[in-house]
Amino acid sequence: MRERTTVRTPLARGREHVVATVEEIPPGEHKVVPIGRWGVGVYNVDGRFYAIANYCPHEGGPLCSGRTHGVTVVDPEVPGGAAESRAGEFIYCPWHQWGFELATGTTAVKPEWSIRTYPVRVQGSDVIVTA
Amino acid sequence: MDSEGRPVIDASVHAFFASDRDLRDHLKEPFKSRGYPDVDVAWFAPPDGVRYAPGTQADSVIEQQAFGQPVTRMPGHPGSDPELVGRQLFEERGVDIAVLHPMSNAGILPDWHLSTAIFAAYNQMLVERWLDSGTYADRFRGTIRVNPNDIDGAVREIKRYSDHPRVVQIGLPMQTQSPYGRPHFRPLWRAAVEAGLPVAVHIEMGVGVTHPPTPSGITRTFSHLTAYQPMTFVWHLLNMIAEGVFEEFPELKIVWADGAADMLTPFIWRMDSFGRPHLEQTPWAPKIPSAYLADHVYFVHSSLDGPGADADFADDWLRMTGKEDHSMFGSSYPDWQMHSPDDLPRAWTPEQREKVLWRTAARLYGIELPLSAPAPIPVPASA
Amino acid sequence: MTIEMQRPKEASQEMTEVRVVDSDIHPTPKRGELTPFLPAKFRSLFENRATGAGSPVYYDAPDFAHSFAMRTDSFPSDGNFAGSDPDLMFRQVIMEAGCDLLILGPLNGGGQTDEEHHAVTQATNLWQDACWLDSEHNWHGRYRGSIVAAMEAPEAAAREIEHWAGHPMMSQVLIGAELRPAWGDPRYDPVWEAATRNGLPVACHLGRGQHNELPMSPVGFMTYNHDLMVSYSMLAANQVMSLIFDGVFDRFPDLQIVFIEHAFNWLLPLMWRMDAIHAKRGPENGLKRKPSEYVKDHIWCTTQPLDMPEDKLEFTRSLEWMEADKVLLFSSDYPHWTFDDPQWVRKHLPLHMQDKIMYQNALQVFKNLPETVPALPGQKRAQ
Numbered sequence: 001m002r003e004r005t006t007v008r009t010p011l012a013r014g015r016e017h018v019v020a021t022v023e024e025i026p027p028g029e030h031k032v033v034p035i036g037r038w039g040v041g042v043y044n045v046d047g048r049f050y051a052i053a054n055y056c057p058h059e060g061g062p063l064c065s066g067r068t069h070g071v072t073v074v075d076p077e078v079p080g081g082a083a084e085s086r087a088g089e090f091i092y093c094p095w096h097q098w099g100f101e102l103a104t105g106t107t108a109v110k111p112e113w114s115i116r117t118y119p120v121r122v123q124g125s126d127v128i129v130t131a
Numbered sequence: 132m133d134s135e136g137r138p139v140i141d142a143s144v145h146a147f148f149a150s151d152r153d154l155r156d157h158l159k160e161p162f163k164s165r166g167y168p169d170v171d172v173a174w175f176a177p178p179d180g181v182r183y184a185p186g187t188q189a190d191s192v193i194e195q196q197a198f199g200q201p202v203t204r205m206p207g208h209p210g211s212d213p214e215l216v217g218r219q220l221f222e223e224r225g226v227d228i229a230v231l232h233p234m235s236n237a238g239i240l241p242d243w244h245l246s247t248a249i250f251a252a253y254n255q256m257l258v259e260r261w262l263d264s265g266t267y268a269d270r271f272r273g274t275i276r277v278n279p280n281d282i283d284g285a286v287r288e289i290k291r292y293s294d295h296p297r298v299v300q301i302g303l304p305m306q307t308q309s310p311y312g313r314p315h316f317r318p319l320w321r322a323a324v325e326a327g328l329p330v331a332v333h334i335e336m337g338v339g340v341t342h343p344p345t346p347s348g349i350t351r352t353f354s355h356l357t358a359y360q361p362m363t364f365v366w367h368l369l370n371m372i373a374e375g376v377f378e379e380f381p382e383l384k385i386v387w388a389d390g391a392a393d394m395l396t397p398f399i400w401r402m403d404s405f406g407r408p409h410l411e412q413t414p415w416a417p418k419i420p421s422a423y424l425a426d427h428v429y430f431v432h433s434s435l436d437g438p439g440a441d442a443d444f445a446d447d448w449l450r451m452t453g454k455e456d457h458s459m460f461g462s463s464y465p466d467w468q469m470h471s472p473d474d475l476p477r478a479w480t481p482e483q484r485e486k487v488l489w490r491t492a493a494r495l496y497g498i499e500l501p502l503s504a505p506a507p508i509p510v511p512a513s514a
Numbered sequence: 515m516t517i518e519m520q521r522p523k524e525a526s527q528e529m530t531e532v533r534v535v536d537s538d539i540h541p542t543p544k545r546g547e548l549t550p551f552l553p554a555k556f557r558s559l560f561e562n563r564a565t566g567a568g569s570p571v572y573y574d575a576p577d578f579a580h581s582f583a584m585r586t587d588s589f590p591s592d593g594n595f596a597g598s599d600p601d602l603m604f605r606q607v608i609m610e611a612g613c614d615l616l617i618l619g620p621l622n623g624g625g626q627t628d629e630e631h632h633a634v635t636q637a638t639n640l641w642q643d644a645c646w647l648d649s650e651h652n653w654h655g656r657y658r659g660s661i662v663a664a665m666e667a668p669e670a671a672a673r674e675i676e677h678w679a680g681h682p683m684m685s686q687v688l689i690g691a692e693l694r695p696a697w698g699d700p701r702y703d704p705v706w707e708a709a710t711r712n713g714l715p716v717a718c719h720l721g722r723g724q725h726n727e728l729p730m731s732p733v734g735f736m737t738y739n740h741d742l743m744v745s746y747s748m749l750a751a752n753q754v755m756s757l758i759f760d761g762v763f764d765r766f767p768d769l770q771i772v773f774i775e776h777a778f779n780w781l782l783p784l785m786w787r788m789d790a791i792h793a794k795r796g797p798e799n800g801l802k803r804k805p806s807e808y809v810k811d812h813i814w815c816t817t818q819p820l821d822m823p824e825d826k827l828e829f830t831r832s833l834e835w836m837e838a839d840k841v842l843l844f845s846s847d848y849p850h851w852t853f854d855d856p857q858w859v860r861k862h863l864p865l866h867m868q869d870k871i872m873y874q875n876a877l878q879v880f881k882n883l884p885e886t887v888p889a890l891p892g893q894k895r896a897q
Binding site: 179308344362366370397398408451 | 574576577692693694695696697698699726729730731732733734735736737738739740741743744745747748749751752753755756759760777779780782783784786787788789790791792794795796798799819820821822823824828829831832835
């Protein structure tokens with residue numbers, strides 16, 4: 001998505017929203033829904049759902065346009081000495097590649113910089129976000 | 132002690148052989164007859180011809196033979212006579228303890244066998260002449276020079292001297308073929324840590340197989356080179372942090388002996404700011420880069436460092452990125468740039484002065500002060 | 515959710531004040547777009563070389579295989595590279611980020627010979643004129659171009675500058691940063707001469723050279739993009755010293771140099787360091803003034819990358835000591851992944867410096883910028 005998305009007619013805040021069906025967001029996929037000023041990204045990571053604000057606290061980049069992947073860890077057993085851990089559990093900003101844990105909104109390096117996260121639950125085939 | 136009665140550790144005093152013949156007398160064949168450059172060469176020498184501070188030439192007259200031509204007679208090299216150096220430092224300049232750094236050009240020679248042999252000669256001279264004998268032996272501390280182009284030999288040399296009570300650090304050349312973060316240097320760091328010695332990195336003298344001193348080739352003037360070259364530490368330090376050297380060796384301490392600590396502040400701000408996304412590429416150095424400074428990085432405070440003696444914000448600047456806890460006064464005796472505690476910024480707090488003049492060096496090198504010798508009488512703070 | 519699509523293609527009759535000038539932004543040719551502008555003898559040669567050629571990257575920004583070191587939302591939908599679509603740049607940088615005037619700095623690489631380097635600059639200038647600065651693509655009048663010049667061929671570069679000088683939409687000369695020797699060498703004088711004669715500042719942007727002009731440090735090559743990019747400022751620091759100590763500003767008193775994307779916090783301690791060596795050895799360089807005075811009058815740095823410590827107060831104080839309002843020009847570096855948003859930059863600057871850095875300095879440096887421009891309905895105002 002190359003256009004900067006702004007939400008013209010946001011859904012009301014502070015309540016539960018049925019944002020999608022489970023089938024709509026298969027594992028590894030996400031959907032941006034119009035909640036709040038920038039929208040909320042709802043992510044399916046191996047069947048677990050997470051929701052984050054589509055806004056990077058660093059310089060305001062459109063966070064949910066970024067790629068999800070894991071974090072790099074030392075692994076002396078593999079050629080090159082490094083491996084990916086927890087694949088898909090982190091979102092990386094499309095501007096400056098700052099990474100945030102989808103589940104908690106925090107990062108390992110500078111935890112005081114964190115993104116907004118929202119509770120998500122699945123009821124029947126509905127994905128419900130409280131935001 | 133300084134003019135206000137504080138102890139002074141001079142963390143950078145340059146020790147020399149009296150002459151090339153003096154060095155060759157410490158070498159065995161085949162190295163004794165080899166060709167290698169002098170520490171003083173014409174390439175980028177001071178254009179006024181003044182290499183050393185006036186009055187630092189040794190009293191002894193040395194017979195020097197150059198290119199097989201008739202013998203010339205010259206005074207001993209500045210910084211070569213422990214009695215003269217000791218008198219000038221301890222009696223006249225108010226220094227309590229001096230950390231000696233042998234000045235050589237062996238670290239940048241192409242033949243690493245020759246380099247190692249010359250360094251061994253330096254170390255033998257340093258220990259025998261300065262640390263084990265003479266009037267001021269108990270006031271000198273020494274730096275053992277080792278060759279980063281001969282890691283096995285360097286490790287052996289570190290082990291040879293690590294138990295000497297007055298050997299307080301290992302010395303490496305600033306100019307290298309590759310930055311000190313590269314993995315082939317690791318045995319060096321391991322040996323230094325096992326010996327419990329910090330590692331000082333200092334610009335090697337003379338000429339040799341070096342890359343140009345700037346990313347854009349040589350400079351056109353001596354001033355430019357003199358001001359720029361100490362900043363070379365930036366590349367080594369950034370590379371060591373990113374390569375995880377300080378994660379692997381939590382006890383390792385590095386002393387950037389040519390100063391330029393001021394550059395630490397902007398470059399570590401930059402490395403931190405740029406580090407956040409880049410740390411994914413270097414899981415062996417997972418912390419934000421500035422987190423590695425406190426336990427590992429020291430600087431000699433040299434004559435070109437700081438915002439100037441009269442800057443009223445010099446205390447604030449010294450505080451930034453922790454420089455106040457990692458800078459150690461070093462005079463560079465007998466270099467032309469030699470400076471004294473009187474040249475330090477006046478805006479530094481008394482605590483900052485104490486740290487830079489002796490506390491940090493005392494802690495790093497395990498030096499106990501004040502000396503047990505006749506106690507200095509402190510000058511009252513206000514008369 | 516709706517998506518704002520602002521493509522008025524016509525400016526308002528109403529005029530509005532310029533409040534943000536972006537001094538570092540990168541247009542890039544669509545596939546094949548540059549070729550027709552190359553001198554005939556190089557067209558097929560360059561195309562043949564590109565045939566079957568893959569990526570040449572070896573210092574890779576984070577997640578490079580997916581991001582290509584770009585803002586990943588800046589790739590146009592036609593499959594061309596980031597920065598190739600004047601309309602998308604207009605929307606993201608002018609309408610959405612709120613930059614009012616954009617000084618375009620194309621980075622189209624170089625050749626393998628001096629002649630090829632020059633040929634690429636000639637093509638790049640023609641291409642800018644036809645594909646970005648023309649009335650169709652620059653209908654809003656917000657784009658300004660750079661006269662790209664090959665320092666490898668200073669005489670030809672000077673002729674190229676003369677050729678384009680006076681073009682109402684060309685605002686600066688643009689050179690690469692990595693060539694050896696440093697800018698103080700008299701061989702480059704024809705470029706400074708042509709630029710100053712035409713009232714054009716010369717901007718120096720980092721790219722990548724080859725071999726020892728990569729740049730390579732005095733201690734060899736860095737390991738990662740992280741340590742390489744952070745230490746790139748050391749190259750700029752040396753260029754500043756070379757320009758000053760080698761007398762370029764004495765030879766060309768009107769010359770203005772803009773260092774793009776080299777960071778800037780290092781300039782503060784560098785000024786102290788230059789002044790310190792000048793105080794000790796000044797006469798040998800024949801300078802008419804203190805080095806830091808040349809910096810304030812002749813050197814500009816762009817704000818991106820805006821590197822800051824944890825304690826923002828330290829950054830603010832550093833800017834004050836530096837007199838950053840005499841040194842900085844705002845830049846975004848769009849579409850590169852290190853993009854800085856103008857509103858974000860502004861809020862980190864001391865209040866009294868904001869207007870100067872965001873646009874007033876630029877209006878002074880770039881002689882042909884208007885102070886007001888036709889308003890664009892719906893444009894974000896970054897203030």
